Amino acid sequence: MAAWSERLAGVRGVLLDISGVLLDGGKDGGVPIPGSVEALARLKRSQLKVRFCTNESQVSRKDLVGLLRHMGFDISEGEVTSPAPAACLVLKERGLRPHLLVSDGVRSEFHRIDTSKPNCVVIADAGESFSYQNVNKAFQVLMELENPVLISLGKGRYYKQTSGLMLDVGAYMKALEYACGIEAQVVGKPAPEFFQSALREMGLEAHEAIMIGDDIVGDVGGAQSCGMRAVQVRTGKFRAEHLARGRAATWGCF
Amino acid sequence: MAAWSERLAGVRGVLLDISGVLLDGGKDGGVPIPGSVEALARLKRSQLKVRFCTNESQVSRKDLVGLLRHMGFDISEGEVTSPAPAACLVLKERGLRPHLLVSDGVRSEFHRIDTSKPNCVVIADAGESFSYQNVNKAFQVLMELENPVLISLGKGRYYKQTSGLMLDVGAYMKALEYACGIEAQVVGKPAPEFFQSALREMGLEAHEAIMIGDDIVGDVGGAQSCGMRAVQVRTGKFRAEHLARGRAATWGCF
Incomplete structure (x- = not known):
């Protein structure tokens, strides 16, 4: 396995999934995933461009952002690509x-x-x-x-x-x-047009961005087929037994 | 096209679908399809063995037969193969x-x-x-x-x-x-075991029976792949425009 610094070479921006990465949905909007508020704040302080790329389609973008801000996330409506x-x-x-x-x-x-x-x-x-x-x-x-x-x-x-x-x-x-x-x-994810519109908003080429999500098909596979790098988190819908059962084709591959 | 007498040569029994062939379901159990009560009575008076082969799974066999008898159909529970x-x-x-x-x-x-x-x-x-x-x-x-x-x-x-x-x-x-x-x-239909169990109850071989239904896949295709003959009625879910659109692969073929 290559070192992280090598794998991240040339990355200028991060696309973040929301459900399963920042929060677990549920009653009253759900709960933040431990550490995610701080991780986002750190990303925002870095040199990296940050955008949110979500398939959330049960609530409006406005309500979603309101909920996330209420939980302490640094996010605004204009930063969200949603279907x-x-x-x-x-x-x-x-x-x-x-x-x-x-x-x-x-x-x-x-x-x-x-x-x-x-x-x-x-x-x-x-x-x-x-x-x-x-x-x-x-x-x-x-x-x-x-x-x-x-x-x-x-x-x-x-x-x-x-x-x-x-x-x-x-x-x-x-x-x-x-x-x-x-x-x-x-x-929406994994449609290439959807990732491309998010990249356009960031002013980045595909090879300059990395997608972070919990869905091996929608997030990781979709981003990779657009030429982006991608990583699967072990939160949200991720289930370790799927790796053993061979249901997930790959994990967090670059 | 071969004459009907030729196509029906050797047929000793008829398997009848129920929904879309005998009745259209709906409020209060639905309504008989015009002519179907009489057609069944005629079949029963003939030399042919008659059995009912239905995928009805919203009501019990007992309630289904009760409803059909109430509508005037000559049918008993023991004559019905249901899933x-x-x-x-x-x-x-x-x-x-x-x-x-x-x-x-x-x-x-x-x-x-x-x-x-x-x-x-x-x-x-x-x-x-x-x-x-x-x-x-x-x-x-x-x-x-x-x-x-x-x-x-x-x-x-x-x-x-x-x-x-x-x-x-x-x-x-x-x-x-x-x-x-x-x-x-x-x-249930179109599983071969399902048709075969109906044939066993009738004491017939597949080539001696004909299936009559409104579903080109479940009834016609399923019966044919068991070696039975089959005919699709133009009632129930049958829609003439599907023939033109090419959605139905075939029609009433033997």
Whole structure:
């Protein structure tokens, strides 16, 4: 294994995942992961550029940042790349009017989007709003369309909350893909466009940045396939037994 | 195209799907499909053996038969092959204790099954019981198991009710498969063992029987891959535009 200094050579910026890296979500917003407030403060004092790259799609960017600031994190809205605003750009560019299968907490992100006569479905991590009725309604909308378009804010399998592991949007994306015989378009990690937009905001090239996350596919794999370096933390959804079972393909590789 | 008499040569028995063939489900149990009560009566008066082969897993076999008899169908419990009793046999044979992700209506089928300390999950068409909380609980049970076993009662994409198309168990099976990184074991159509058990009950060989259903994969494809003949009806979930769109691979082929 190369020394850290060697592996980090040329790195000028850090992209940080939020859930599982800075905090574990849960009741009343969850709890900070021990040491993460201080680690972020240290990063911010360094020469490195810092940006947050999250697939959080259950609450708005504003509410997420408010929660993090309340926990003591040094973060502002302009530093966060999240999938709902990215999806709004895609919807506008393509003239799409979504039926929203999302939680109430993120609905405000779409307030400038025309949702009349939907010609696509946008699915986010809707949590408790993934009732049979709501998922079935999205399915019916898709089945009525000549060319069904499903846009998914991330495709995570699950995430960790203080109460345990929770199904993420990817599971419900797969359910709709199968039922409708279609393939979703993912906005968010691991889509390359998503990482690239974060890099543009930082003014960095891919080889100058490192992604830090707890998801081997969404964070590590996604960043690497864009030419970035990446590291997987051992917090959040990380489970040591996955290494032994061979479920995780790799760990924290550069 | 060969004449019907030629295509039916040697057929001694008919396997009938129920939902979409005899009735469209819905409020208060749904409504019979026009002509189906009479068609079944005619079949029963013929020389042909008749059996029902259904993936219905939202209500017990007893309640299903009660509903059909109330609608005027000539049917008895002993004539029905359905997935919940078949799953109970599998569970007993393999010493599996299921966590049940099923509707209350079918729970009675499992009353002789030990459900303490679950070492597998059984998923059925749970309808409204597919709440986020219930699906997530099944996910958590699977993630706690060393060797997660998921048994799915059918893998249908959707079915038709009087109120519209409804997501079937297959969609939720896919969600759990993706979230857990596993593959479900299907009990019910199109599993060959399921058709074979129905044929055994009829005392027929596969080439002597014909399956009639509305699902091109579960009914037609499943029966054909067992060596049976099969026909797809144009009722239930059948949608003519799928032929034009090329979604249905074939139609009513022998």
